[in-house]
Amino acid sequence: MQFRVGSTNSTTSLLRRHQSFVSHSTSPPSQTSKWNLNTRQINLRTLLNPIKENPNSLPSLLSYAQIFQLLTGTHFYKLGQQVHALMTLQGLQPNAYVAAKMVAMYASHGDIDSALFVFNRIDGERSSLLYNSILRGCAKNGYTEKTLEMYYDMNSIGLRPDNFTFPFVLKCCAELLRVGVGKCVHGQSLRVGLECDLYVGTSLIDMYVKCGEILEARKLFDEMPMRDVSSWNALIAGYMKNGVVGIAEDLFRRMSNRNIVSWTAMISGYAQNGLGDRAFDLFEEMQREGSEVKPNWVTIMSVLPACAHAAALEQGRRIHSYARWIGLDSNSYVQTALVSMYAKCGSLVDARSCFDRLCVKDKGLVAWNTMITAYASHGLGMEAVRTFEEMIRFRVQPDFISFTGLLSGCSHSGLVDIGLKYFNCMNSVYSVEPRVEHYACVVDLLGRAGRLVEAKELIDRMPMQPGPSIWGALLAACRTHRNVEIGEIAAKQLFVLEPENSGNYVLLSNMYAEVGRWEEVDNLRVIFKDQGMKKNPGCSWIEINGKAHLFHGGDTYHPQAKEIYMLLEDLPKKIKAAGYVPDTSFVLHDVSEEEKEHNLTTHSEKLAIAFGLLNTYPGTVLRVTKNLRICVDCHTATKYISKIYDREIIVRDVNRFHHFKDGSCSCGDYW
DNA sequence: ATAGGGTTAG
Structure with a gap:
């Protein structure tokens, strides 16, 4: 794992800003009203009470539909199941309309199996509404392939996709990076005359942008007869994601109504492009803008990496207290970002206390990964291992990032055997396929311990092409253990794979210098000069x-x-x-x-x-x-x-x- | 019922 440091210039300017930008003079925003939930409960009671009082009463399909609708997105999952069971007992078969509400209800609890069960056995013809409901459920719960499958299904039975259908489908195309499918869907939206729809248009822009086709997105944007804030936001985020900061800035300055999403897109875009100083500037400017735009949890979460990058601990603390002030510090995403920020700013104690403040159900995969990585980067390999085991006990399924953290932790602490044990069983026990970065960790693990021959053997029998990370780890290990022979092999690979990286030349040159092979040092110096390379300034x-x-x-x-x-x-x-x-x-x-x-x-x-x-x-x-x-x-x-x-x-x-x-x-x- | 900003690793 590496801390990404941008160009020295951007780092320099980033560091100029360390002034307090958070004003604590305004009062915190009021809590959101609970009124909505209460009316929902009252409505629910009026529908359910007659059934409870008279078990023989036969509610209409329509009232069942209303019940399911009211249960969607609530905590009453069990109640929903009971009502479903009651319907079955009464011999009532849901029609397409009731099924759509049931699907939505089950999907809102992540229970796609039940949603599909209902979907597959309805009485009568399926409707667009029903399809939209299942598409939404699948798309929202990460069943991307299934969503596309359902969409084909819908077309094949001759149902007309509408303005609700396309956004779900396009989101999945974007997630799967399937531009081909996306273009096809684009064509279908034209055919049904929905090219002017704001939601469809914005979804198309988003899809093209996420698939890296920024020009296509721009063309669409320019040709849209109607645009709103979201269309602008999608394009701005698109330019930021593709690293075209200048155009994003230009669009942002030109747009008439900016909302919090526009500001956040810019702030996070800056942070992601290594321009932390501008991220802070804009965060400040946004607050000066007045009460029109209020930062929300996404905004807070997006500024924190800028602190982490600059290792600006005090800045990070200020944002933390600001988040506390506006009541956003209990958000689990913000807390996870805080764990990472504190860890990268060097305060493991604060990182741990933020982690401990997350309640069990909010401790998601990302939070665990962040904590494991935090220990690893601070050289507490054994703590990383312990945290990983704790995560397993909490029945959180690890992913490839958990293992890069775990393995690099073992590597930095010299826990060679433990690291190898995890590496060897990550697929069989934890169902995580080892990737190049895991091989790089193990090369590092063996290399640091001086087991260079074994490291080289591992590279030779890797199932994938060894990239720069692999050879880089080997070269660094050879430098530490003064093995010129294997070091040369690694360096030669690196000269081909990343000819512009001056660090590799410096490293090999140092190794030659150490053993007094001045001729080779001179040769490298000539190549170094000829290619106009400069030593990366420390x-x-x-x-x-x-x-x-x-x-x-x-x-x-x-x-x-x-x-x-x-x-x-x-x-x-x-x-x-x-x-x-x-x-x-x-x-x-x-x-x-x-x-x-x-x-x-x-x-x-x-x-x-x-x-x-x-x-x-x-x-x-x-x-x-x-x-x-x-x-x-x-x-x-x-x-x-x-x-x-x-x-x-x-x-x-x-x-x-x-x-x-x-x-x-x-x-x-x-x- | 639908779109736009997103924390970990590299």
Whole structure:
């Protein structure tokens, strides 16, 4: 697993924003009225009481239909079953109209089997209404293939699809990424003259957008005789999903009525495209806009990843308290997003407490996966395993993400045997087919443990093509265990698979340099230059009082540069007195030892830590984030710093968290 | 009864 870090530019600008944007001066919104539910219950009682009082009474089919309609979406599933049973006892066969209501009732409880049972044995002809009802049920409950099957069925018996039919079917085409089917359905909607319908048109835009055909969606949008907010929103989200941020922005600025969905589409689009700073800006702007638009749980859930990405813990806390203020923090999706945010911002304690606040029924697959991954990324492999087992006990079916979390957790903690055990039985016991990413985890697992030959053998007998993640894991392991021979094999594959990735050249070059093969180092340097590649610049940032401070390796223009460098120059003496020898094997070029040592003292993570030491009170925890993997030397130095200055230092690198305390690191030097 | 924004992993 990796923390995705965008381009340095976007990271830099992202970090400029750390001001409070949440105003707590407004009062929380009032609770939604319960009136609706009460009238529903009263109506239900007037229908049911006559039956209860006189068991011989024979209610009409119409009143049965009304009962089922009132029961749809309520908690009275059992009652619905009883009424159904009563109907059967009275020898009443539901007609298409009653069946449609029954199907809706069962489907609203996720009971598709019963819905299909009713659907398949009705009295008389089926209606479009009945088909729409079953389509809705199947589509809403993830039975996508079944939905399409039903749609074919409906056409084959000559029933005319209407404005309600198409949205359900198109949603499934989008989910299955079946543009071919979608185009066919598009044709049918034209044939029945529904191209002007707002719902059908918007569903078509959405379908094309999700299948990646943004031009087709645009064409449709431009040709629509009538559009509303939803059509605009669908297109905006479409451009965002396809990474075309500029056009999305343009549309957003041009549209006349924006609603909360429009704002959320923009905010989440920014966050997903690695533009967290703009996500925050817009979130603020939306609040300034006044009472017209109120953020809802989707909005909150969409800003949180931007905090996670920037490791902006204080920002995240502010959004959390804002969510609490407007009464959205109890939403299970928001809570799950909070777990992830806190974990990625380095606070495992807060992550866990949010997780614990979720009640049992709200602890869904995603929440469990998030917690497992959180432990894994903080190097608590055994906790990840325990959480996974707990999830199984709660009868939550794991998916491929559960296993990437579990396996990477084992890998980072050196739990080789446990990891292999899970990998070997994930299909047979848990019915999860291993994917490339799982193989990558196991290559990593074996590789970190120094079992490089076994790792290579695993790659050779993989059932799928090994991709960059596989060879990358092997190369990194070869670097750690100084195996040039296998490292070359991995690197050569990577040069073909991802020629633009400079990191691979740097890694191999370092390996050659270490064993003194300078000729090969020179060769690589030539290739490196010829292809115009640049070393991915390392940068680190530290959050102090909710404000982020960014450093690049060798920065000298910082206002406090002088003090920072003084502290760092002083450091080797202090550390050497404690028996520390700098590890210079991670420097790319062949330079003299002193120069190497100098380069190392100015690595960005050291600058950030020094800055933190200078600008916080003794005892404050330092939280540093780095866009690359932390190097061995900085890792060692940080251990000493934590001891000499008596500080807890938490470093998040691309792969995981390191908690430094009292001279040692939570990773046990195993990463 | 119908459309548009969506948390985990990469």
